[in-house]
Amino acid sequence: MKNIQEMGSFFFFFMLSWVLGGFFFSCRAASISLQLNDDVLGLIVFKAGIQDPTSSLSSWSEDDDSPCHWNFVQCDRNSGRVTEVSLDGLSLSGKIGRGLEKLQNLQALSLSNNNFSGTINPELARIESLRRLNLSRNSLSGSIPPSLGNMSSIQVLDFSENSLSGTIPDYVFNNCFSLRFVNLGGNSFEGSLPYTLSKCMFLGGLNLSSNHLQGDPDFVNGIWLLKRLRVLDLSNNGFSGPVPEGVAGLHNLKELHLQGNLFSGSLPLDIGFCIHLMHLDFSNNIFSGALPSSFQSLTSLSYLSLAGNNLMGELPPWIGNMKSLQYLDFSSNGFKGILPDSLGNLKLLSYLSLSHNSLSGSIPESLAKCDRLSEIRFRDNLFNGTMALLPFESLQVLDLSKNDLRGSIPPEIIFCSNLTYFNLSWNSLDSRIPPELGDLHMLSELDLRYSGLHGSIAENLCSSKSLSVLALDGNSLSGPIPQEIGSCSNLYVLSLSNNSLNGSIPSSLLKLQKLEVLNMALNKLSGEIPQELGGLESLVAVNLSYNQLTGRLPSGGIFQSLDQSSLEGNLGICSPILNDQPCKMNTPKPLVLDPNAYDGVAGTIVPDLRNSGKSKRKEFLSVSAIIAISAASLIILGVLVVTLLNVSAQRRAPNNIPIDSLSSGGSKCSNQAMGRLVMFEAGSEDWVNNAQSLLNKASEVGRGAFGTLYKATVGEGRVVAIKRLPSSNLSLSEEDFDNEVRNLARARHPNLVGLKGYYWAPQLQLLISEFVPGGSLHERLFSGKSPSLSWAIRFKIALGVAKSLAHLHHACRPTIVHYGLKPSNVLLDANCIPKLSDYGLVRLFSSLGKRGLSMSPGYMAPELTCGSLCVNEKCDVYSFGVLLLEIVSGRRAVEYREDDMVMLCEDVRSMVERGRGLECVDMKMEEYAEEEVVPLLRLGLVCTSQVPSSRPSMAEVVQILQVIKTPVPERMEVF
Known part of the structure; x- marks a missing residue:
């Protein structure tokens, strides 16, 4: 009936146009019908090329004449053309193929938080009406296609949280007069910023965070020309050097994120002219000097973090003028002196951290006026005097540890009724x-x-x-x-x-x-x-x-x-x-x-x-007493002898390990004379200029399958990790060794331990990398020395390790296989961010054969135990699956019991198949998301499939993890 009615309407329109003699109207009607069919056809072609496991697109039918009633599709009321397609978070996968380019009235396309892979389809540039393009949180790889530089109408471009790589090409911003917001964060872009970026005069938001971008701050001069910027995020890259003047030109700026780089010198003096700033984060850089007085002009600032720098001097009283502050973090710097009473003027403050400084004096009582404080962290300072009374009902975390506080714990602590964490350790109380x-x-x-x-x-x-x-x-x-x-x-x-x-x-x-x-x-x-x-x-x-x-x-x-x-x-x-x-x-x-x-x-x-009277003498003269005393005396004498020998040995042992003790065989200096020290970072020659200076203070911190690990402090307090490779098993020439190590050094990722350089000599090969101070995942899971990891941290670790492996497998050329993944190779920084170590070292020992490529029990893929030497990405996927099961269960890959050896993956598989997956969860976690732990267990079992082809790729694993993770509402801003 519907088709008959539509045919009747079309016939009526055609007859009317013929009667009125308007042939133009007839052509117009045919054009509209054709365009409507193009929208249906384009979306059906797009749907046919992807996988839809949840049948979210079931309403899309090729029998329909219009897609305007389909789910996730919006149309213009007047023309009936498709103007918006939003398919966020539908677990779609496959490649973004053909079809969408037929939607010539499309203004907004959003495919975020799915599992799309492959490269960005260059055909998308043919949609001339497109204003918003969001492909974030997928597994797209490769570079940005040149055709996207021709999209003159585009306003919002979001490619964040993918695996895009290479440099950010100049052509991306060749035609950017319409651009309002660009987000390329969370990829693997490298190199410097394109000079064409300065053309985007109407850009309101720019996010390039969590890439591998670098260079000196001359690049900033171009950004300072973008007068309409409201949000600028360059965090977690490799930018270095001082921040040049010019930030004052960004007078509309509301958020500035520069944390996690290598910026040095003083804080920008003209920052105070950005009077609209609300969020300012310069943490984890190398800034030095005192706080610029211009900061006091930032009266709208609600978030300020300068943590993890080398800032010095006293905290000025004018800090109390920044009355909009809600979050203040000056931890891990060199601030000294007393706290100003003006801190009490920050009535909106909810988070205050001054830990790891050299602040002294008493904690000001004026802080009691900040009655919204929920966290106070003053750990590791020189505060003395009595413990200040902070009777906040809002206070949840109070850390005053590692100070020199005196007096007693005040009974008024009872008024902190919401306190969940209280730490007064390492003080001098009398209470x-x-x-x-x-x-x-x-x-x-x-x-x-x-x-x-x-x-x-x-x-x-x-x-x-x-x-x-x-x-x-x-x-x-x-x-x-x-x-x-x-x-x-x-x-x-x-x-x-x-x-x-x-x-x-x-x-x-x-x-x-x-x-x-x-x-x-x-x-x-x-x-x-x-x-x-x-x-x-x-x-x-x-x-x-x-x-x-x-x-x-x-x-x-x-x-x-x-x-x-x-x-x-x-x-x-x-x-x-x-x-x-x-x-x-x-x-x-x-x-x-x-x-x-x-x-x-x-x-x-x-x-x-006290009891040496005559009444005891008979007991001491008894035979049993004499035997017992004689035995005890012998034991004590033995203990004393052993103790003295140990003390003597420790005194004779050197505190430092010279390079001679690390070399194997040969004369004391002959091998070193032929060696070569290569550092990959510019300026590293200032802190490492020869192997002797590198190792003269090295101390052993661990041993593994690929050598012995040392920790060394070099230059001005820099700490590096040094791995001494087993030279007897290394058959590469110096040139081949150099090529392989440089390939590994190029594999930079936020979740990989950065390789800084190497030392090569015929009988001594060293790898120099960043030192991660937080210990390994193995220690946090199995040692019992630290509080159990929360579920949120465990999930973050799993996702970070997956992203690092996906980067090694998909973004590196040639592909890098870890072949040795286990909890001891997952290092954790101070924020429990995972850093994968020892990746790709198997390439340095490729001539060892199967015996030399042994792995820890429980982590080796079954095909390697059956005579196969095909070490490929699927071996890493298997090891990751075992690691995933360990993270969820808190159990080791192999457990040795009295009469049996239990394989974790087999035990978990049996429990999950019987519907008892929750019983596998680590009971040390008091809280966890049930809707996440069981899918993670299932993912671990899929990764540990006996058949390699049945295991997913690491790019697919990353996307599955992102789908599993319960979404957190995020604030959206329109520019």
Whole structure:
């Protein structure tokens, strides 16, 4: 019926035009019909070339005469032509092929947050009406096609979060008079900025963050000509040198992001003329000098971060004039002096961090006026005086650790009712633990280590039941551990070491079913270890050394595999771990040693002068006493001898490792004379000019399959990592070695450890790279020394590692295969951003054969264990799948049990197939997104498929991870 009606309408229109003699109207009608069919045809052709796993485009039918009622399509009411296609976040994949160029009235095309791959289709430039083009958050690769430089109507161009590479070509901005917003962030562009950028006089927003762009700041002169810029983001690149004058010309600027570069010199003096600035981030550069006074003119500024620079001097009183500040971070600089009272004028301030400086004096009481503060971080300064009263109901984080605060913890702390993190460790307090801390019902982490506490542990400390970390080590606490400690039902870290606690270990600890770390070493605890503690299945670390404990160990849990160091110093504990004789604890024993004569700190027996009367002489003259004393004396003598030998050896051992000790064989200098030091960074010759200066202070920090790793401080405090390669297995010539290493150095990515240079000699080869101070993922997952990683951080690590591998596989030419991926090769910086190390080193050892290319058990793809030597990208995908399962489960790739060896991927596969995937999740995480963990487990299983062709590419993995991640609403601005 519908077709009949439409045919009737067309016939009526045709007859009317014929009757009126208007042949033009007839042609016009035919043209409209043809154009409408072009829109349908173009979208159907586009749909046919992509994959739609969720059937989001099911309403698109080729039988329709118009696409205006289709989902995600908008049309002009008058002409009926398609003007907007928005397919964001629909899990679409494939290549952006032909068809869209037929939509000649299209004004907005958005394909963001999908899985599109391949290159950008140059045919898109044929849509002359296009004003907004958004292809962000996909896996597009290659360069920007030249045809896009001819799009004269384009206003918004967003290619961010892809894998685009090469330089940003000049032709992109050849015809940019209509451009209002450009976002190329989160790609792999390199080189300097195109000179044509200065032509874009109407540009309001420019985001080039998280690429590999570099160069001296002469490039900025062109940007300073863009007078209409409101947002400029050049963060996380490699720009260096001082910022030249001219920023004042950007008088409309509202946001300026320069963080994560190598900018040096003083902060721009004319920044104060940008009076509309609201967000300013210069963090993690090399800026030096004092704060320019022009900053006080930024009265609209709400966000200011200068963290991680070399700024000096005192904080000026005029900082209180910046009354719009909500976020202020001056951490990790060289500021000194006292805090100005004017900080109290910042009434809107919610975040304040001054950690890692040299600030001194008292914390000003005027801060109490900033009643919106939710985080105060003053860690690692020289603050003294008493702890300032900060009774903020809004306060959630208070970190005053590593200072020299005196006095007591004020009971008014109870008014901070929303406090979740409280750290006063490493101070010089003279205080008891105030019972008011137990009334902070939101308190999750309490760290009072080495803070000068005395008295007993407050019984009500766990009344809120929210406490998850309780650290009271290194104080003068005495008395028994209260039974009420069992009320801390959410506790996973309990550390009370190096105090004077006595009495028995409370059996109420059995209630702490989430407890992972238990440290009670160096106290005066006595009695038997409660057998009930063997039922704490979550325990992964226990230390009860140097107490006065007796009896048998609990029969279950971690107590069956404790290290000797966890129990030593307890001469009454009966355990095969301590090489004791068979236990006879149920039969009476003669009193041999006075328990009160035990020195719990030193771990030795000392004479008890207080009880040396005649009443004791008979005991000392008994045969058992003589034998016991003789044995104890021999043990003490042996310990003293071993200790003296160790001390002597340590004194003779050099503090530094000279280059001679790193070279293998040959004379002392002969090999070095033939060596060559090559640095890839301009200016690095100022801090490394020869191998001797590079290694004369090196210290070993680890060993791996590809050599030994050293840490060295060079130049003006620069820290680098040095890997000494096993020369006996390296058969490359100097020229081939140079070519291979330079290829690796070009693989720059925010999630890769940057390669700085190398040293080559016939018998000594070194790789020089950036040093990542935060340790490895292996340590954070399995050592139990640090608090468990949150789910958000774990997901960020997984995504970062995936992006780095995708970059190695898809953006590097020739392709780089890691072949050695495991948690110990994933390093974490201070913000838990992952940095992949040891990538591509297999190319340096290509002549070793299969035996030389051994991998850690559990991470090797099955095809490599079956005689195949085809080391390719799919091997990395398999290893990444295992790593993904480890991140989610907190378990190792291979677990060795009493009579069996358990492979993690097989165990998880069995659990997921039975619908019990959530049982695989690491229980150390109190919170996680169920809608994310199970898909991640499934992705890990897909990556560990036995058939290589069934594994996805790393580009596909990145896109799957981005789809899995729960979207966070983002602020949108129209320019």
